[in-house]
Amino acid sequence: MTALFKIALRAIMRNKLRSSLTILGIVIGVGAVIVMVSIGQGAKVFVEKQLESLGINVLIIIPISTTHAAARGTTGTITLTAEDAYAIARECGAVGYVSPGMRTTTQVVYGNMNWTTGVSGVGPDYQIIRNWPLKSGRFITQRDVNTMAKVCVLGQTVVTNLFGMLDPVDRWVRVNNIPFRVIGVLSAKGQSPTGQDQDDTVLMPYTTIQRKIMGVTYINYILASTITTEARFEAIDQITALLRQRHRLRPNEENDFTVISQVEFASTVMETSQTMTILLGSIALVSLFVGGIGIMNIMLVSTTERTREIGIRMAVGAKEKDILFQFLIESTVLSSIGGLIGIIFGILVSKLVSYYGGWPSLLSSPSIVVAFLFSNMVGIFFGYYPARKASRLNPIEALRYE
């Protein structure tokens, strides 16, 4: 076997240009697989991270019926109250934390700087539900909610635009011409899966928005976390039942609210990125396949060219399997060298892509191992036919071959 290895290596070295071109085909194939898979994986992880930032166990309850949204018009938007939110927290066992939510867009002013942004009114549990750590300061407390305190917590984008490098905690900003004390700064969360900048936000007690800014008594939405991801269906049922009862809806009446689960949205996004990985991967596999055909082609040419050599080897006692292995080893060595270089090449390219393209890439060692094994298999698979053909030659005819 070691002798056959030597023979195969010598044959590869003898025809350097041809061997390199054959190897190049595999390099491109394996490289493409590595790049595509790592980009696909990177995208998946990226999306996963974004979904996590949204809160995977989060339910959103909005005061509108999905079926009759248009018909109901604006009346639908005033059916939810903070009491509904507290009732859910109290009575629904599958629900963990609850926060009433208000939303408006307005201008925030600091000194001579101003910035138009979304202002959210939330409860103290909002931070837990969104799993959103603070960068500095403190979050809104129940006391702030009860007293309709004029305090706010700023997202990173707002801080950057109003304060630059300054620490905004304990400084005063004006919202709707009312001075608010900044009590905390949220850590950066990045884009949402739908591409919105989640850091472009100002949070304040929902009661403050209700009374001081908008002058209303209803709330825009309720944010609730379920105790586990699996408990979400139970939670939806419990919330639906509770709200129907609280809103005194008759059995034949439609819900005047909708419960949205993030999980369903998340799984759709995940599926999409999964599909993308598979698609990219299969395109790359095609190029690996083409590389394999290149090996087969070269090995066929090479066995025909070396017919006489095969005849000589057979005359001195090489068995069918000796010839078979000689050529199989040759094609496998070619494809393995191609595989190794392709892996290095693939790693470099995916690093470059993620560096310059701003596209995340993730190199997993299993995918590298699989790519290498696959390149070996390509060598064996595409080298087998030419090798078998060579081993089946008739020695007399092979010796006579010109």
Added chain:
Amino acid sequence: MQDIVLLKDVYKVYTMGDIKVTALDGVSLAIKKGEFMAIMGASGSGKSTLMNILGCLDSPTQGKYYLEGIEVSRFSKNELAEIRNKKLGFVFQNFNLLSRTTVVENIELPLIYGKKISKNDTDEIYRIIRILGLEGFEKHYPNQLSGGQQQRVAIARAIANNPTLLLADEPTGNLDSATSTDVMNVLCDLNRTMGITIVLVTHETDIARYAGRVVVLKDGRVLSDTPSHSPGTPAVHASCETVP
């Protein structure tokens, strides 16, 4: 003396579509150990076909071939390869050396397919290289050698595995007369000093005179089988066979 080769009524028929060519038409032949035999005959008389069968490169269509008492005529491809490796050596008209492969590597070739190459074998290879006067050419490639030298390398390869039978199909066919004499002397030497049994195909009576026995084929049959001490043979060309 034991028969190294025993052919009993051997036929070889090539079928090409509807046409049947009988290349060997009932050949019976016995070759003793240490013999130096020449096969002659017109073109197409079946000399190469006979050599291929003797060399276990091909099997007879009919008839029996015993090599050292073992019937090899029904051997499988694999078994024939084994026999070629252990018991036979070939020398061809066109040398058939591996190009871009050094002299030593060419000579070692049969050993690769036999067993592992041991220190003993390496010594043996260098002994053979000395016998054939190839010292200094070990690392040369075939295309750097003259025809005579190439044929010497081929002979060295043929005897590297210490075969019982050496087969040479027109070994001097591509050589000028001086080099032919040289190569024939080498073969004679191997026959005389090492007792290697040799079967040689040639068209030239001059070459056939080196052999102790000449078999003439015609249309796939043995036409004559005679010792080669024909009158008028120059002394220097006298048969060199060891067996009387």
